[in-house]
Amino acid sequence: MEMLLEVSYALDTFYFLMSGLLVMWMAAGFTMLESGLVRSKNTVEILTKNIGLYSIACIMYMLVGYNIMYGDSSSSIIPGLSFLVGGDNSVADVVAGGEDAPYYSNISDFFFQVVFVATAMSIISGAVAERMKLWTFFIFAVAMTGFIYPIQGYWSWGEGFLDELGYMDYAGSGIVHMAGATAALAAVLLLGPRKGKYGPDGQINPIPGANMPLATLGTFILWMGWFGFNGGSELKVSDVESANAVAMVFANTNLAAAGGVVAGLITARLLFGKADLTMGLNGALAGLVAITAGPDTPSMLLATIIGAVGGTIVVFSIVTLDKLRIDDPVGAISVHGVVGIWGLLAVLLSNGDATLTGQLVGIACIFGFVFVASLIVWLILKVTMGIRVDEEMEYQGMDLAECGLEAYPEFSGSAVTRK
Amino acid sequence: MEMLLEVSYALDTFYFLMSGLLVMWMAAGFTMLESGLVRSKNTVEILTKNIGLYSIACIMYMLVGYNIMYGDSSSSIIPGLSFLVGGDNSVADVVAGGEDAPYYSNISDFFFQVVFVATAMSIISGAVAERMKLWTFFIFAVAMTGFIYPIQGYWSWGEGFLDELGYMDYAGSGIVHMAGATAALAAVLLLGPRKGKYGPDGQINPIPGANMPLATLGTFILWMGWFGFNGGSELKVSDVESANAVAMVFANTNLAAAGGVVAGLITARLLFGKADLTMGLNGALAGLVAITAGPDTPSMLLATIIGAVGGTIVVFSIVTLDKLRIDDPVGAISVHGVVGIWGLLAVLLSNGDATLTGQLVGIACIFGFVFVASLIVWLILKVTMGIRVDEEMEYQGMDLAECGLEAYPEFSGSAVTRK
Amino acid sequence: MEMLLEVSYALDTFYFLMSGLLVMWMAAGFTMLESGLVRSKNTVEILTKNIGLYSIACIMYMLVGYNIMYGDSSSSIIPGLSFLVGGDNSVADVVAGGEDAPYYSNISDFFFQVVFVATAMSIISGAVAERMKLWTFFIFAVAMTGFIYPIQGYWSWGEGFLDELGYMDYAGSGIVHMAGATAALAAVLLLGPRKGKYGPDGQINPIPGANMPLATLGTFILWMGWFGFNGGSELKVSDVESANAVAMVFANTNLAAAGGVVAGLITARLLFGKADLTMGLNGALAGLVAITAGPDTPSMLLATIIGAVGGTIVVFSIVTLDKLRIDDPVGAISVHGVVGIWGLLAVLLSNGDATLTGQLVGIACIFGFVFVASLIVWLILKVTMGIRVDEEMEYQGMDLAECGLEAYPEFSGSAVTRK
Amino acid sequence: MKWITAVIKPFKLDDVRTALMEIGVQGLTVTEVKGFGRQKGHTEVYRGAEYVVDFRPKLKLEAAIADDQEDKVIQTIQKAAHTGKIGDGKVFVFDLEKCLRIRTGETGQEAL
Amino acid sequence: MKWITAVIKPFKLDDVRTALMEIGVQGLTVTEVKGFGRQKGHTEVYRGAEYVVDFRPKLKLEAAIADDQEDKVIQTIQKAAHTGKIGDGKVFVFDLEKCLRIRTGETGQEAL
C-alpha cells in the first residue's frame, strides 16, 4: 500500500510537472503571437519584453507571490505576507494515506502556479505594444506578478472570500485572463493609441502585423499549452474520476478552440467579406478563454458552442474597441477580458454549483481591484519614469530606441505603402 | 487492488492524453511546413486553411466521425451511423478488473483519435496549395473528416473487414497517411498544376518556397508530434510489455526519421550535386511515414533502414511526379502516399503476423475507396462552387483574394527574379 | 505487488520517454536559435546542418556510441567497444523486485541518452556557422557522436574513473555542454573568423543575425526542452523522494533560466546602454547551462542566483572572446563552455558530496581529451577535404554554395548597409 | 517634358502624393532607397560591438510631367515634404526626351 | 547615347529581357518599385478596418543604349510588355552624356 501511495504521488506530481511545462510553453506562444502582430520595427522590443516578463514573473512569484496567494492569513480578504517557498512533503506524510495526506509534490504545485502568473502578465504586453517604455513595463511586471495578481488570486484559489461566496473559475478565465486584460485596459487608457492609428474624423487606420506565420505559430503554441493550463487545473489525475475529468477537460478545451476558430472565421467573412486570419486566430484564443472557467462540466457539444460564442464575441469586441479608440494591437483586451467574462457566465450553463451572483461578484471584485491597483501603479510610473516613448522614438521604432537592434536587419522594412 | 487499478487506469489515460496532445501539435507542424514551402503571396491563405481544417476536423469527428469509425455496425463494410460521443467509464467497471474492464478513459481515446483525423486532412492542404479556393476546401474537409476517413478507418481500426483480413497498419501509414495523400491526388488531378509551373516543352519551373526556417521548424514539430502518433498507438503503457513496446516505438520512430534525413540528403546530393534541404526535410517525414505501419517489431537497425529507404524513395517520387506534371507544392503525395505504401509493405520485414495479401488488399481498398469517394466530392464541388481561383487571383496571390491580408506586408515580396 | 511493480516500471519508462522527447525537441531549439543568428545567406545551410547532425548523432550512437558509453569494460579509462543496442527487460526480471530489478525500459534509457549526444553536437554547429564546409562538418559529427563524446561520457556516467573520483555532473554541464563547446573551440581556432568580422586595427564589426523572432523561439524551445534534459536526469520519478527531486529540478531549472535572463539584460544594459535581446537570450541559456551540473540540491533562491551569475558571465565572456578574435556567431563557446565550467563549480555551493578536486579534475580531463581528440579530427579533415569554403563562396553565402537554395528567396536580402 | 526626382522622408509619402494629385499629376513611381547626407545615421550595439548605420531610409519619387507644370510640381513637393528638420530631402529636375504609354502606344504629353 | 527607363508589370520581366537580348542589348538594371497611376490599388481589411493599398508593384528597367538603337528598343519593350490592360506601364527616354565601364575603364559606346 505504501508503495502504491508513492506511485500515485509520483504520477500526480509528474502530471503537474507536465502541465506546468505546457503552460510555460505558452510564454513562447504569446511571444510569437505578439511579435507576428506588431510591425517589424517594434519586434525586438516585444521579444525582449516577453522573455523578460516571464523571468520577472517567475522570480517575483517565488520571492513573495506564491506565499501571498497560498500562504496563511487570518483574513479572507487580506492575504498574509511571507517569503520564498517552503519545503516538500516527507515520505512519511505521504504514505500515511488518508484524506489529508499530500498526494503530490508541493514544489510541483509551485511550478504549476508560477507559470500561471506569467500567463497573466503576458496578456498585458500585447495590448501596450509599440509604444510603452520597456523598463517601465518591467517595473510594472514586478508589481503585478509579486502583488496584484497574487492578492486577487488569494481571494478564490487561496480560499479567500470569493471562494466562500461560491465564485467558480476552474482554471482562471477571470483570475488569470480577465485579470491580465484588466491591467492591460488600465495601461491602454493611460497610454493612448499608437500614433497614426486613428485619423481626425473617426477614421481607423489598420496597422498590419509584420509576420502572419509567427502569429499563427503562436496561436498553435497557446492552444497546445492550454491543455496544461486547463488539464492541470483538475489538480489530480491518479484515480478513475480524476482521470476521466482530465480527459473531458482536454477534449472540451480542444473543441472550444475549434468552435472559436470556425465562428471567428465565419463572423469575419460575413462582416468583412474575407476570411480574416487574425480573426480566426483570435477566435481560437477566445474559444480557449471561454472554456477555461469551466471545462469539466459541459458536454463536448456544449463546449464547442461556448467556444463558438466566444469566437463570435471577440470579433465584435475588437471592432467595438477600435471604434472607442482603445488601441490594442493584438486584441488582448477582447480575447482575455471580454471573452473571459463570457466564460465565467457560461459556467452557469452546465455547472449546477455555480450561481449568477457568485460569478458576478467575482467578476466585479477582480475587475475592480485589478483595475484600480494597476491604474495606481501605472500612474506612479507615468509620473516618475514615464510610460510612453517619445514621438520620434515611436516613429523610428522601439527596437532602435530601446534595444539597439533590428529584428530583420536584412529585409529592409519600412514598406512604401504603410504607415 | 482497486486503487492500483485506478492508478493504472490513470496512467494509461494520461499517456493517451499526452500522445494526443503531441498529435494535435502536428497540426502546427503541417502549418509551418506548408507555409514555408509556398510563396509569400499564398501564405496567409495556407495558414487560414490549416487552422480551419483542424477545427473542422475536430468538430465533424465529434459530431459523427468517431461513431462511424468505432460505433456498432452489423456489417463489416458499412459502418453504423450515430451522433456525438458517449460517456466515460464508471469507477465500478474499472475496478471490477479482468480482461474486459476498461483500462483508460473513453474520452481520452476520443481525444487521441480526433487528432488523427486532423492529420489526414492536413496532408491534403499542402498538395492543393496556391490555387484551390479556400471555402471549397473547407467543405471538402467536412466530407473527409466526417465521413470518408471514418468509413475506411472503420474497416481496419473499427474492426471491419480489413482487420479480419489481417491488414496490419500499426499507427496508420495507410489509414491516415495514404488516405490523406489519395484524397490529395484526386484533388490535384482535377485542379491542375499552378500557373507557370510547367513550360510548353516539358520544362519544369521550380517555384521556391518563401521561408525555409519555417519549413524546417514544421518538420521538427512533426517529428516531435510523431512520438505521440506512433507511441500512443500502442494504446497501453501500464505494464512491462506495453512500456517496453512504447519505448521501442519511440526509438524506432526516431531512427527511421534520422535514416530518412540522411538518405534524402545523400540521394539529393548524388542526383543534383547539392545538399537540398527540402529533400532532407521530406526525407525525415518519409522516414516517419515509412515506420508508421509497424514501428513496434523491427530492430533499431532495421527501423533506420526502413526510414532510409523511405527517404530515398521520396526523392525519386517527387522528381517523377513533377515529370508527370502532377504539381504538389510540398511533396505530400510522395511523402504520405508513395512512402505510405512502402511502409505498409515494410511491415512484412519484421512482423510475422503480416501477410502480403493482407497488406495489398488493404492498400487497394483504402486507395480505391478514398480516391473514388474524394473524386466524387471534388467533382460536385467543382461543378457547384468551383475549386480553383481564377487566373488573375492566382497571379495576385490567394492572400489578397481570399483573406485580404498579406503575410509579410513590410517585406515587399514579389522578387524580381522569380515567377 | 507484481502489477504494482509493472505500473511503477511503466511510469518510469513513460517519464523517460517524455523527457527524451523534450530533449529531442531541443534540436529544433538549436536550429531556430542558430538560423536566427546567422545572416540570411547562410540560413539554409545551418538548417541542413542541424537536421543532418541530429540524424547522424542518433544513428552513430545507436551503432556504436551507446555501447562505448554504457557497455562493459575492464578499464575505467578505456571503454569497451561493441555494436547496436541490446534487448529490453523481461517481465520476470522486473516483477522479481528488489534492489537490482530493472525499474524502467532499457530502450527508453537509450532514447533518453541518444538525444543528449545530439545536444552536444548541436552546440558545435552554431560556433562554426557561416564558413565551415557542410560535409566536413557531417564527417566530424560521425567521429564526435560515435566516439569522442561517448568515451568521455563513459568516464563519468558510464561509471569510469571520473565517477570514481567523485566528479559530480548531474545532467551534463561538463559532459554535454562543455564537451560540445570544447570541440567547437578547437574548430573555431582552426577555422578562423568570418571574413569581415575583424578589422585591421582591433576593430570588431558586428554581423547581426537575420531573424530575431526565430532566435527567441529557439531559446524558448531550448528552455522547454531543458525540463526534459535536467528533469529526466533524476532517472526515476516513481517514489516520493524521486518525485520531489524531479519537481525541485523543474523549479530550479526554470528559475535559473529566469535569473539568467534578468542578469543578461541588466548587464547588457549597464555595459552597452541598451536592452540587448541577444544577451537576454544567451542569458537564459547560460542560466540553464549553469544549473545543469546540480539542479537538485540548491534552494530556489540559490538556483536563481546561480543562473544569474551565469547570465552575467556570459556577457563578459562573449565580449572577451570577441576581443580575442575568437569568432563564435551564436556565442556557443561562452554559453556552453565558459558557463559550463561555472556550473560545475557552483555544484560546490549546495552539494556536500562534491569536492573541488573532483570538479577540477573532471573539467580538466573532459576539456583536455575533447580538445585534443577534436583537434586531431579537425586537422585530418582540414588536410583531406578542407574545412572552410573559399572566400567567394563565403561572400556569396553558404546557401548557394552548399545547398543551391535560398532561405527567403522573395525578401531580396543583402541589405545596403551591412557587410 | 520634365522628369522630377524627389528624395523624401518616408512618412511624407501620403501627403506628397495627395498634393501632387490635386495639381493634376497622374502618375508616380516610388522606390525605397537609402540616403546618405547631412543627416547622420544612428549607432547600434550588437552583442557588445558598436556600429554605425550611416544610411537612413528614404523614398525616391519619380514623375514625368509637362514642361509647364514644372514650377508648380516643385513647389508642391517642397511644401508637402517639408518638416524643417535635417534630412527632408531634395528635388532634382531632368529633361525628358520622350515618353510612351505601353498600353496604348501614345507618346509625348498624351502619355504622361 | 540614350538612357531608357521603362516601368513594366513584374511578370513581364522575362519576356522583355529576352526580347531586348535578341536585339543586342547587353546590359540592364532592374529595380523593384511601387507604381501609382490610372490603375487603381486594392482594398484590404485588417481586423475589421478597411484600407486601400494605392500602389501596385512594378519593375523599373534601365538600359543605356547607343543612339541608333533607340527606336528599336522602345518598340521592343512596348511589344514585349504589352498586355493591353491598364497598368502596362511606360517607357521614358533620356539623353545620356557619358558612360564608363569600371572594370576596364572603357568609355562611351564601348562601355555599354
Place this chain on the structure above:
Amino acid sequence: MKWITAVIKPFKLDDVRTALMEIGVQGLTVTEVKGFGRQKGHTEVYRGAEYVVDFRPKLKLEAAIADDQEDKVIQTIQKAAHTGKIGDGKVFVFDLEKCLRIRTGETGQEAL
C-alpha cells in the same frame, strides 16, 4: 550640375562612399537593384528542378554634383569600385537641370 549614376558590387559600397566623402561629395542616394550583364547568374536546384537566376544583386548610387567635380567623381568611383573581375559595374553621367533642398528651399549648387 551633373547627375552621376553608378552601378557597383554591393560589398564595395563602404569603399566608394568613403572615397566620395573624401573628395567632398556630401550626399548620396543608394538603391538595391538587380543587374543583368556580361556577368552571368548562377544555377540553383529546387527539389530536383534546375533553374538559372540571371540577375545579380548590385547597388545603384546616385549623386548630384557640381559640373567641375565630374571628372574627379568618375575617377574616384572607378578606383574605389574596381576589382578587375567581371561585373564591376558602370558609371553613367547625366545633365541635371535643377536642384532644390526641401528643408531650406535653396536651389542650384547650394542645394547639393
